Amino acid sequence: MLSTHGYFDPVPQLGRTDTGGQVVYVLELAKAISKLGIKVDIFTRWFDKSQKQIDPVPGYPDVNVIRIHSGPWEFIPKERIYDVLPELIENMKLFIKENNFDYDLYHGHYVDAGIVTIAVAEAFGKPSYFTAHSLGAWKRDQMGGDPNEMEQKFNFNHRIAEEIRIFKAVNAQTVTSILQLEKLEKLYDFHADNIVDIPPGVDIHTYHLPSPENKIKKTGLPKKYIFCISRIDTNKGHDFLLYAYDLVRKEIKDVDLVIGGGSPNPKQREISLYDKMRKIINEKGMEGRVQLIGYVPDELMPIYYQQSEMFVLPSLFEPFGMTTQEAMACGRPVVASKFGGIRNVIKNEENGILVDPSKPQEFADAMIKLIKNKDLSETIGMQAYKTCQEEFSWEAIADRFLNFYLEFY
Numbered sequence: 001m002l003s004t005h006g007y008f009d010p011v012p013q014l015g016r017t018d019t020g021g022q023v024v025y026v027l028e029l030a031k032a033i034s035k036l037g038i039k040v041d042i043f044t045r046w047f048d049k050s051q052k053q054i055d056p057v058p059g060y061p062d063v064n065v066i067r068i069h070s071g072p073w074e075f076i077p078k079e080r081i082y083d084v085l086p087e088l089i090e091n092m093k094l095f096i097k098e099n100n101f102d103y104d105l106y107h108g109h110y111v112d113a114g115i116v117t118i119a120v121a122e123a124f125g126k127p128s129y130f131t132a133h134s135l136g137a138w139k140r141d142q143m144g145g146d147p148n149e150m151e152q153k154f155n156f157n158h159r160i161a162e163e164i165r166i167f168k169a170v171n172a173q174t175v176t177s178i179l180q181l182e183k184l185e186k187l188y189d190f191h192a193d194n195i196v197d198i199p200p201g202v203d204i205h206t207y208h209l210p211s212p213e214n215k216i217k218k219t220g221l222p223k224k225y226i227f228c229i230s231r232i233d234t235n236k237g238h239d240f241l242l243y244a245y246d247l248v249r250k251e252i253k254d255v256d257l258v259i260g261g262g263s264p265n266p267k268q269r270e271i272s273l274y275d276k277m278r279k280i281i282n283e284k285g286m287e288g289r290v291q292l293i294g295y296v297p298d299e300l301m302p303i304y305y306q307q308s309e310m311f312v313l314p315s316l317f318e319p320f321g322m323t324t325q326e327a328m329a330c331g332r333p334v335v336a337s338k339f340g341g342i343r344n345v346i347k348n349e350e351n352g353i354l355v356d357p358s359k360p361q362e363f364a365d366a367m368i369k370l371i372k373n374k375d376l377s378e379t380i381g382m383q384a385y386k387t388c389q390e391e392f393s394w395e396a397i398a399d400r401f402l403n404f405y406l407e408f409y
Helices: 021-034 078-098 110-123 136-143 147-154 156-169 178-188 212-216 238-251 268-283 298-306 322-329 360-372 374-391 394-407
Strands: 040-046 054-057 060-069 106-109 128-131 172-175 195-197 225-229 256-260 290-294 310-313 334-337 353-355
Touching: 021 040, 021 054, 021 060, 021 106, 021 322, 021 394, 040 078, 060 078, 078 110, 078 156, 106 110, 110 128, 110 156, 128 156, 136 147, 136 156, 136 178, 147 156, 156 178, 172 178, 172 394, 178 195, 212 298, 225 238, 225 298, 238 256, 238 268, 238 360, 268 290, 298 322, 310 322, 310 360, 322 334, 322 374, 334 360, 353 360, 360 374
Parallel strands: 040 060, 106 128, 128 172, 172 195, 225 256, 225 310, 256 290, 310 334, 334 353
Antiparallel strands: 054 060
């Protein structure tokens, strides 16, 4: 496996820049595959000298994170990582040769790792596979804004050209939703018979219905709250959520909003985005009703989901949204974007509610409906739980991947 950007650690530091659902996805997939007796190494970029080059994943002796140095000894955001990839490719090939590793296949995650994957796999005469996770053309289409500013910030043209090159080069690729497949055809005019839809999984052993103790355990959060957690980024829709919640709190007096996410030691970009949230909160006079709790440790995530009234995913652009599955696995009703990949998992008003987050009243109405109708909320939550149990355990997803590899080997 290759996942070259962000902070990739055996125990992930979620919320740090470029470090979110994809890291969880790759780690959990690797761990589930290893349970089937297959060794998995995950290659990433090495930019911190204090870290070990070969870093075992705790509890999984057949899974290692391997770091390969390239470029300066400093973090590089994913939009600017392209310049150091040629060196990463050469250093990775050298590392594999020196250690006499003989991998059966290489699987790249996201465009930067895809670039490395096809080069290294070709060098060793092995098959390559790819999962985009996010598509550059789709992100550009959703985000709008001034085209020149967006191009300067996100490097879209280069990314899209590289994505097309990867699509054509790999043995096969997976998409995380049918919607992503549709965007691949519409925005890239790319059609192929080696594309398979395999959604992300969820750790049903960690995320599950609450125990009686967890239902009443003190957490320091409000007694009743709507919960949102994600990376702190411009495309996560926190502004949409705050404007919608302003309508909710005027009608519902005893349900607060809790927004979590971000890194343990936030950098300036995260700090400025939190400042923007606080500005909206102050402008709307919501200081006593909204809590911005920042980084949430892994061990607290399940109970935060379990004790919430509901989980909301406000981002307009979201290829999938794995936090949605985690909340669903905990039996909580979810309100998410009808434009995202999760729409292929959620059947509206059966195991979740789909809305246009950019429309405050529509978004607010869905939240109000769930708060006021306890029976509907519980029914949707239990259907969400069943959906995850039956279809989205990582063990089931690992089986699908092994069949995928065999089909296109």
